[in-house]
Amino acid sequence: xxxxxxxxLFFNFAPLLxxxxxxxxxxPTDVPSAASFYIPSIPHxxxxxxxxxxxxxxxxxxxxxxxSASKTDVTPHIYFFMVKNRRTADxxxxxxxxxxxxxxxxxxxxxxxxxxxxxxxxxxxxxxVKEGGWEEYSTVVFVDQPAGTGFSYTSTExxxxxxxxxxxxxxQFLRNFYQVFPxxxxxxxYFAGESFxxxxxxxxxxxxxxxxxxxxxxxxxxxxxxxxxxxxxxSYMEYALKTALFEEPDPGxxxxxxxxxxxxxxxxxxxxxxxxxxxxxxxxxxxxxxxxRVVNGKHMCINIYDIRLEDTAPACGMNWPPExxxxxxxxxxxxxxxxxxxxxxxxxxxxCRTDVHLAFHETTSESSSSVLPRVLSKIPVLIFAGDQxxxxxxIGLENMIRSLTWNGGTGLGTVQTQSWAVxxxxxxxxxxxxxxxxxxxxxxxxxxxxxxxxxxHDMMLRFMGMNFSAIVxxxxxxxxxxxxxxxxxxxxxxxxxxxPVTPAKTPEQDKAMWEAYYNAGSxxxxxxxxxxxxxxxxxxxxxxxxxxxxxxxxxxxxxIPLNTRENESEEDVEETRQRKGKERARExxxxxxxxxxxxxxxxxxxxxxTNSSKLK
Ligand SMILES: *[C@@H]1O[C@H](CO)[C@@H](O)[C@H](O)[C@H]1NC(C)=O
Ligand SMILES: *[C@@H]1O[C@H](CO)[C@@H](O)[C@H](O)[C@H]1NC(C)=O
Ligand SMILES: *[C@@H]1O[C@H](CO)[C@@H](O)[C@H](O)[C@H]1NC(C)=O
Ligand SMILES: *[C@@H]1O[C@H](CO)[C@@H](O)[C@H](O)[C@H]1NC(C)=O
Numbered sequence: 001x002x003x004x005x006x007x008x009l010f011f012n013f014a015p016l017l018x019x020x021x022x023x024x025x026x027x028p029t030d031v032p033s034a035a036s037f038y039i040p041s042i043p044h045x046x047x048x049x050x051x052x053x054x055x056x057x058x059x060x061x062x063x064x065x066x067x068s069a070s071k072t073d074v075t076p077h078i079y080f081f082m083v084k085n086r087r088t089a090d091x092x093x094x095x096x097x098x099x100x101x102x103x104x105x106x107x108x109x110x111x112x113x114x115x116x117x118x119x120x121x122x123x124x125x126x127x128x129v130k131e132g133g134w135e136e137y138s139t140v141v142f143v144d145q146p147a148g149t150g151f152s153y154t155s156t157e158x159x160x161x162x163x164x165x166x167x168x169x170x171x172q173f174l175r176n177f178y179q180v181f182p183x184x185x186x187x188x189x190y191f192a193g194e195s196f197x198x199x200x201x202x203x204x205x206x207x208x209x210x211x212x213x214x215x216x217x218x219x220x221x222x223x224x225x226x227x228x229x230x231x232x233x234x235s236y237m238e239y240a241l242k243t244a245l246f247e248e249p250d251p252g253x254x255x256x257x258x259x260x261x262x263x264x265x266x267x268x269x270x271x272x273x274x275x276x277x278x279x280x281x282x283x284x285x286x287x288x289x290x291x292x293r294v295v296n297g298k299h300m301c302i303n304i305y306d307i308r309l310e311d312t313a314p315a316c317g318m319n320w321p322p323e324x325x326x327x328x329x330x331x332x333x334x335x336x337x338x339x340x341x342x343x344x345x346x347x348x349x350x351x352c353r354t355d356v357h358l359a360f361h362e363t364t365s366e367s368s369s370s371v372l373p374r375v376l377s378k379i380p381v382l383i384f385a386g387d388q389x390x391x392x393x394x395i396g397l398e399n400m401i402r403s404l405t406w407n408g409g410t411g412l413g414t415v416q417t418q419s420w421a422v423x424x425x426x427x428x429x430x431x432x433x434x435x436x437x438x439x440x441x442x443x444x445x446x447x448x449x450x451x452x453x454x455x456x457h458d459m460m461l462r463f464m465g466m467n468f469s470a471i472v473x474x475x476x477x478x479x480x481x482x483x484x485x486x487x488x489x490x491x492x493x494x495x496x497x498x499x500p501v502t503p504a505k506t507p508e509q510d511k512a513m514w515e516a517y518y519n520a521g522s523x524x525x526x527x528x529x530x531x532x533x534x535x536x537x538x539x540x541x542x543x544x545x546x547x548x549x550x551x552x553x554x555x556x557x558x559x560i561p562l563n564t565r566e567n568e569s570e571e572d573v574e575e576t577r578q579r580k581g582k583e584r585a586r587e588x589x590x591x592x593x594x595x596x597x598x599x600x601x602x603x604x605x606x607x608x609x610t611n612s613s614k615l616k
Contacts, residue, residue: 031176031179031180032180033180034056034180034181036058037056037057037058037082037180037341038055038056039055039056039057039339039340039341041339042055042336042339042340043333043335043336043339044125044126044127044330044333044336045117045127045128045129046120046126046127046128046129047129048129051086053083053084053086053116053129053135054083054084054086055081055082055083055084056080056081056082056084056181057079057080057081057082057340057341057342058079058080058340058341058342059077059078059079059151059152059153059341059342059344059345060077060078060080060173060176060177060180061075061076061077061172061173061176062076062077062078062145062147062152062169062170062172062173062176063075063076063077063169063172064168064169064171064172073155074153074154074155074158075154075155075158076146076147076152076153076154076158076169077147077152077153077154077344078143078144078145078146078147078152078169078170078173079143079144079150079151079152079153079342079345080141080142080143080144080173080177081106081107081110081141081142081340082139082140082141082142082181083110083115083116083133083135083139083140084135084139085135085136085137085138085139086116086135086136086137087136087137087473087474088137089137089138089466089470089471089476090466090467090470090471091188091467092139092187092188093137093138093139093187093188093189093190093218093464094138094139094140094141094184094187094188094189094190095134095138095139095140095141095189095190095191095192095460096140096141096143096189096190096191096192097109097110097114097115097134097140097141097142097143097192097193098143098145098191098192098193098197098200098201098204099193099194099195099196099197100193100194100195100196100197100198100200100226100615101149101195101196101352101353101356101357101615102146102149102196102199102356102357102360102362103146103148103149103352103353103354103355103356103357103360104149104150104195104196104351104352104353104615105144105149105150105151105349105350105351105352106142106143106144106145106150106193107142107144107150107327107331107349107351108351108447109142109193109194109449110142111127111323111327111330112321112323112327112447112449112450113194113447113449113450113453113456114133114134114140114192114449114453114456114457114460115133115134115135115140115142116129116130116133116135117129117130117133118130118323119323119326119327121323123326124326124329125326125329125330125333127330130453131474131475132453132454132457132475133453133457134192134457134460136457136474136475136476137461137466137471137474137476138190138464139184139187141177143170143173145166145169145170145173145200146159146160146166146169146170146356146360147159147160147169148353148355148356148359149352149353149356150349150350150353151337151340151342151345151349152345153344153345153346156355156359159355159356159359159360160359160360161359161360161361162360162361162365163199163203163365163366166200166203166204167203167204167206167207168207170200170204170207171207171208171211171213174208174213175213178213178215184215185214185215186215186216187215187216188216188218188464189215189216189217189218190217190218190219190220190221190464191204191205191220191221192220192221192222192223192460193221193222193223193225194222194223194224194225194446194447194448195223195224195225195226195391195392195446195615196225196226196615197222197225198222198224198225198226198227198368198392199225199226199227199275199365199367199368201220201222201225201368202220202222202227202368202369202371202372202375202381203368203371205217205220205375205379206371206374206375209374209375209378209379217379218379218380218464219379219380219381219382219463219464220375220379220380220381220382221381221382221383221384221460221463222381222382222383222384223384223385223386223447223448223449223456224384224385224386224389224391224392224393224394224397224446224447224448225383225392225397226275226392226615227367227368227369227372227383227397227400228273228367228368228369228396228400228404229267229273229274229275229276229277229280229367230267230273230367230369231369231396231399231400231403232392232393232396232397232399232400233263233267233277233280233281233283233284233396234260234263234264234267234280234283234396234399235393235395235396235399236256236260236283236284236287236390236393236396237256237257237260237283237287238395238399239390239393239394239395239396240256240287240290240390242395243307245287245290245291245302245307245390246287246290246291250290251290252286252289252290253290255286255289255290256283256286256287256290258286259282259283259285259286260283260286262279262282263277263279263280263282263283266279266280267280272366273366273367273369273370274362274363274364274365274366274367275362275363275365275366275367276362276363277363278363284304284390284391287302287390288301288302288304288316289301292313298312299312299313299314300312300313301313301314301315301316302316302317302390303316303317303320304316304317304390304391304446305317305320305389305390305391305445305446305447306320306388306389306445306446306451307388307389307390308388308445317391321447321450324351327351328349328350328351331348331349332348332349337349369400369404372404372406373404373405373406373407376406376407376434376435376436377406377407377435379435380435380436380437380463381435381436381437382437382438382439382459382460382463383397383401383436383437383438383439384438384439384440384441384448384456384459385397385438385439385440385441385444385448386441386443386444386445386446386447386448386451386452387428387440387441387442387443387444388443388444388445388451389444389445389446389448391446391615392446392615394440397438398438401436401438406434406435406436407434407435408434409433409434412431412433412436412438413433413434415431415432415433416431416483417429417430417431418430418431418482418483419482419483420439420459420480420481420482421480421481422454422455422458422478422479422480423454423478423479423480424479426442427441427442427452427455427458427459427480428440428441428442428444428455428459430482430483437463439459441455441456441459444456454475454478457475457476458476458478458480458487461476462480462482468487468488468489469488469489477489
C-alpha cells in the first residue's frame with residue numbers, strides 16, 4: 001500500500017481522491033490508502049466512549065472501461081460506508097448491504113435497520129449508537145448503488161438501463177474495494193439487503209461467483225425481496241384475504257378480482273418474467289383502494305409497507321418510516337457530508353432517486369428468480385419476510401419458493417417448518433432445504449430489522465453459522481431456539497462464579513440484561529411511533545404546501561449531474577406536473593404513485609406519471 005499518501009490523504013478531500021482513483025485503475029499499482037477513507041467521527045452521532053465505531057467511507061470508481069473514458073467524463077462512482085465489527089466473533093465476516101429501489105440509498109439500512117445507530121426520537125438530527133446492529137460481530141459495508149443512488153454519482157446519461165451493466169459496475173467497485181482493503185479478500189463474505197435488492201443480490205452473487213475475484217463467498221440474505229413477478233403479483237389478493245384486509249362480500253372485492261384475473265391472464269400469455277408488469281401493478285392499487293377511507297376530511301389509505309399502519313393518500317406508506325425527515329436533514333448537512341467523504345457527490349442526498357429508477361429498464365429485465373437456482377447450487381441463500389408487509393409479502397415469496405426448482409428438487413420438499421423464538425418470544429418460523437433457508441418474521445414490516453432488530457440479528461448470525469459457544473459478550477448471547485434446538489451459551493454458571501476478574505451475574509441480572517437488550521429496539525419503536533402520529537401529520541402538510549409553490553425549473557439537484565438533456569427533462573417534469581394536478585382534482589386514486597418513496601415533491605410529481613414500482 002502506498003504509505004506515501006497516507007499522511008496527506010488522512011484528512012482526505014474528495015477531488016484529490018478522485019484524481020488518484022482514476023489514475024489508479026489505469027496503473028493498477030496506484031491505489032489510494034485505506035487511511036484516506038478513514039472516518040474518525042461523524043457530527044451528531046453520539047457514540048459510546050468505551051466502544052467507538054471504526055468507520056471508513058468514500059467513492060470508488062465503478063467504471064470497468066475507465067481506461068477508454070475521456071478526462072472530462074463523469075464516470076460511475078459508487079459510494080460505500082463501512083463499519084468494522086465492534087466485538088470479536090468466532091471468525092471474521094464481512095456483509096455487503098443493499099437497499100432497493102431501484103435507486104434507494106443503503107443509508108436506509110445503515111440508519112434505520114441493520115446499521116449501528118438510530119435517531120434519538122426527539123431532536124432535529126441527533127442519533128445514538130445502539131446495540132444489536134449487524135456491525136456488532138461483522139464488518140458491514142453499506143453500498144449506494146447503482147451509480148446515481150444516494151451519494152453515488154455518474155453523469156445522468158450513464159445511469160444504468162440493464163442488469164448486465166449493473167453487474168459489471170458492481171464487480172469493478174468490488175475489485176477496487178479489495179485493492180484498498182486487501183485484508184478482506186480472505187474474510188467470509190455475505191451479501192444482504194431487502195426489497196428491490198431481491199433483484200440486485202442474486203445477479204451480483206452470480207457475477208461474483210463467475211468472476212476471478214475468488215473471495216470466500218459464503219451466502220446471501222434477502223429480506224422482503226422482489227424476486228419473481230410471476231408469483232409475487234398474483235399474491236396480493238391472497239395476502240389481503242389471509243390478513244383480513246378485506247373479505248369477499250366487501251365492496252371493492254370485485255374490482256380486485258377483475259384486476260387479478262387480467263394480471264393472471266397476461267402472465268399466462270408471456271414466456272418471460274419481467275421485473276415490472278404494468279397490468280399486474282393494478283392488483284396492488286385495487287387492494288389499496290379497498291382500504292381507503294376519509295377521516296376528518298383526509299383521504300387515508302393503508303401503509304403498503306406495514307398493513308398495521310395507515311398513511312395519507314396518495315402517499316400510502318411513502319411517509320414512513322417516520323424518521324425519514326431527520327435522516328434526510330442529517331445527510332444533507334455539509335459537515336456530515338464532509339465527514340463521510342461524500343463531497344464529490346453533487347447536490348443533496350435523497351432516500352430514493354426517481355431518475356435512477358426510471359432509467360432502469362424493469363419491464364424488459366428478467367426477474368432474478370431465473371438466476372437464483374444457479375446461485376443456490378453454489379452458496380446458501382436466506383429469504384426472510386416480515387409478515388406485515390403487503391408490497392413484497394410473504395405469501396408471494398412462499399409461492400415463489402414452492403414453484404422454484406433448485407438443487408435437484410422443486411420447493412422445500414418434506415422438511416418441517418419449525419418455530420423460532422428469541423428471548424422466549426415467538427419470533428417467526430424457520431425452514432431450510434438444499435441451501436435455501438426461508439424465515440417468516442412475526443410482527444415485521446417491509447423493513448423487518450426496523451421493527452425487530454434483535455430478532456433479525458439472531459437470524460443473520462444463525463444463517464452465517466456463528467459458533468455461539470465461542471461468544472463471550474454482546475447481543476449474540478440473547479437466548480433463542482429453533483424447534484427444540486437451544487442456542488448454546490458460552491458462560492456456564494459455575495465457570496462465571498470462578499472467574500476472578502469479572503464478577504458473576506446472577507441469573508436475574510442476566511435475564512434483566514437480555515430484556516434490556518431486547519426491549520431497547522421495541523421501546524425505540526414505540527417512541528418513534530408516538531412521534532409518527534404528530535410528525536407525519538406535520539410533515540405531510542409541509543410537503544403539500546411546498547408542492548403548491550413548486551418552482552417550474554428543476555432544482556439544482558435534478559440538473560446535476562451534468563448532461564445536456566436538462567431542457568428535455570424539464571419539459572417532461574412540467575408536463576407531468578400539469579397532468580398530475582388535473583388527476584388529483586378528479587380522483588385521489590386516479591394514478592397513485594403507489595411504490596414511490598421519493599423524498600421530494602418533484603419526485604412525487606414525476607413518479608406519479610409512471611406506474612413503475614419503487615421498492616425500498
Ligand atoms: C461467466 O464468465 C465467463 C468468462 O468470464 C463468461 O464467458 C460467461 O458468460 C459468464 N457466465 C455468466 C452466467 O455470467
Ligand atoms: C450448497 O452450498 C454449498 C456451499 O455452501 C455447495 O458446496 C453445495 O454444492 C450446494 N448444493 C447443495 C445441494 O447443497
Ligand atoms: C407477534 O406475532 C405473534 C404471532 O403472529 C403474535 O402472537 C403476537 O401477539 C405478536 N406480538 C405483538 C407485540 O404484536
Ligand atoms: C465453538 O466454540 C467452542 C468454544 O470456543 C469450541 O470449543 C468449539 O470447538 C467450537 N465449535 C466449532 C464447531 O468450531
